Amino acid sequence: MSILVIGLIINPLAGLGGTRGLKGSDGEALRALAADMTEQERHRSQDRALRALKPLQAAENVEFVTWAGDMGAAVCAELGLDVTVLGGTGTELTSPEHTRQAATLMLQHGVDLLLFAGGDGTARDICDVVGESIPVLGIPAGVKMHSGVFAVSPEAAGELLCELARGGLVGLRNQEVRDIDEEAFRHDVVRSRFYGEMRVPGEGRYLQHTKVGGRESHELVAADIAAWIVEHMDETTCYLVGPGSTTAAIMEELGLENTLLGVDVVRGGALLCSDANEAELLAVLQDHGGPVRIFVTAIGGQGHILGRGNQQISPRVIRAAGVDSITVVAAKSKIANLQGRPLLVDTNDPELDAAFCGYREVITGYDDRILYPVARMPTEEAK
Structure with a gap:
């Protein structure tokens, strides 16, 4: 079973300015008042994080990486969750710098998703560090929550994470991070500013049922996937297009000849090598010396990628290109037919297989992605 590694950051000061009419929780004014606040006021964000995480107590394939004390470890300990503590602040009056420091180490640790409890200010701090590099999800706990990165409630965040842990079809989409000028807001002036975007998991129960025949439906989906990929290709990257009808649509979109059961190499819109073997792929990569992207798809029913x-696309080829160079493309219907079982890797290199395991993005349509587990062996249910 694939392990979902969640990085957890709680802003202990998030939302504390609401009951005091401060229009937000940013700045030194709130920090100065925090010491005089009641216990209930000071644990608002922790309480909301508890509500979100409670459904995950029974999940056997979820691990947490967090920060000491009120920034995460205390909540995990209360729920009895499996946790790794990366560091701490040594103070209860945390700052945006503490949030950014925690996010930086979690990014380096390699978490699959960064979960945070806070408001727009916390979202900005997270965005400063991770950008669009990993999925994030906000537990709404602040005074201001104009950004699109938050679940509608703590319970909704918990349900979404459980769906992800079960291998459900949880989509990924870019959402805006916005914040308002608190000082202007206190004078009844609303100034909302766009700060960036982060990738956020969306509701997973959206697989559309259709009466269109399977072949026709697959062709439409493959065409959508291909259109999105080709739109984002650049002239300097070398693209290895693996076998399969879904990947073949990429070559068709490019207007190039395709080897349905082979690997084709494309750069600058031109076909460099057709039906390439391992030696030819290695030679192309050596001559290229630049960025590489490998497109693979899943075998229907089995899930092998x-x-x-x-x-x-051997271990030598993958190591030459980099594990992160691999992009998986597949229709949602093909993933749904796995019934929650993970996608599989079996390169005959156990170390490489282990490096590829975990939760990875799968492109499932035009500007449509899901986060789905990859494993090097079937789960018990798949055997």
Whole structure:
């Protein structure tokens, strides 16, 4: 079973300015008042994080990485969650710098998703560090929550994480991070500012049922996937297009000849190598010396994305290109047919397989992605 590693950051001061009419929780004024606040006021964000995380107590395939004390470890301890503590602040009056420091170490640790409890100010701090590099999800706990990165409630965040842990079809979408000028807001002036975007998991129960025949439906989905990919190709990247009808649509969109059961190499819109074997792929990569992107798809019913029918994309090729160079493309219907079982890798290199395991993005349509587990062996349910 694939392990979902969640990084947890709680802003202990989030939302504290609301009951005091401060229009937000940013700045030194709130920090100065925090010491005089009641216990109930000071634990608002922790209480909301508890509500979000409670459903995950029974999840056996979820691990948490967090910060000491009120920034996460205390809540995890109360719920009895499996947790790794990366560091701490040594103070109850945390600052935006503490949030950014925690996010930086969690990014380096390699979490699958960063979960945070706070408001727009906390979202800004997280965005400063992670940008669009990993998925994030906000537990609404602040005074101001104009950003689109928050769940509608703590309980909704918990349900979404449980769906993700079960291998459900949880989509990913870019959402805006916005904040308002608190000082202007206190004078009844609303100045909302766009700060950036982060990738956020969306509701997973959206697989559309259709009466269109399977072949026609697959062709439409593959065309949508191909259109999105080709739109984002650049002239300097070398693209290895693996076998399969979904990946073949990429070559069709480019107007190039395709080897349905082989690996084709494209750069600058031109076909460099057709039906390439391992030696040819390695030679192309060595000559190229620049960025590489490898497109693979899942075998229907089995879920294998590496090691079945695309052995040309060997461990040597993958290491030369980089594990993170691999992009998985598949229709949601193909993923749904796995019934929660993970996608599989079997490159005959256990170390490489282990490096690829975890939760990874799958492109499932035009500007449509899901986060789905990848494993190096079937779960008990799949055997």
